[in-house]
Amino acid sequence: MRSWLLQFNVEEIPLAIRVLGAIKFWGRSALSDALAFSVAGRFQKRFQALGLGAPTASANHLILVG
Numbered sequence: 001m002r003s004w005l006l007q008f009n010v011e012e013i014p015l016a017i018r019v020l021g022a023i024k025f026w027g028r029s030a031l032s033d034a035l036a037f038s039v040a041g042r043f044q045k046r047f048q049a050l051g052l053g054a055p056t057a058s059a060n061h062l063i064l065v066g
Contacts, residue, residue, distance in 0.1 A: 008016050026034070039047045 005013055005016055
C-alpha cells in the first residue's frame with residue numbers, strides 16, 4: 001500500500017486515499033448478480049456466461065439469463 005501511494009505527488013495522496021476508501025471489493029456471486037441484472041431483458045434469446053479462473057471450487061461459476 002505504501003509503495004502504491006508513493007507514486008503520487010504529496011498533494012495527490014489525500015485524494016488517492018479517499019478513492020481507495022470508496023472501492024468496494026465484490027465476491028464472485030455479487031459480480032455474477034450484477035452481470036445477470038445488467039443483461040436481463042437485453043437479449044431476445046438466452047444469455048450465457050461462464051467465468052474462467054483457476055481450477056478451484058468457485059472458478060466454475062455459470063450465469064444463465066433468459
